[in-house]
Amino acid sequence: MLRPQLAWSSPVxxxxxxxxxxxWGAEAVNTAVTRTAAAIAASTAATVAVTVVTTTS
Incomplete structure (x- = not known):
């Protein structure tokens, strides 16, 4: 056998x-994706705001 047997304890x-x-953790993945999308949206909005202010000044 290449690997030892797992210890089949109650938590396992x-x-x-x-x-x-x-x-398998889909809720955690969903939370991470939602937070990442929100961070990207906020970053994009900030970049647009800086571009608009710089362009109009």
Whole structure:
């Protein structure tokens, strides 16, 4: 065998069942994507504002 057997403790079994049922962290990924999109939007808005102020001055 190339790898040792996993120690099937209660937390490992619980997590394996969650993964088996499709609970792999999609909520955390969704939060990260939403925050990233908000940061990009804010950065873009700030860049546009600076460009407008610089252009009109």
């Amino acid at each position: 079994i619980k997590r394996a069942k969650e993964l088996e049922q499709g609970h």
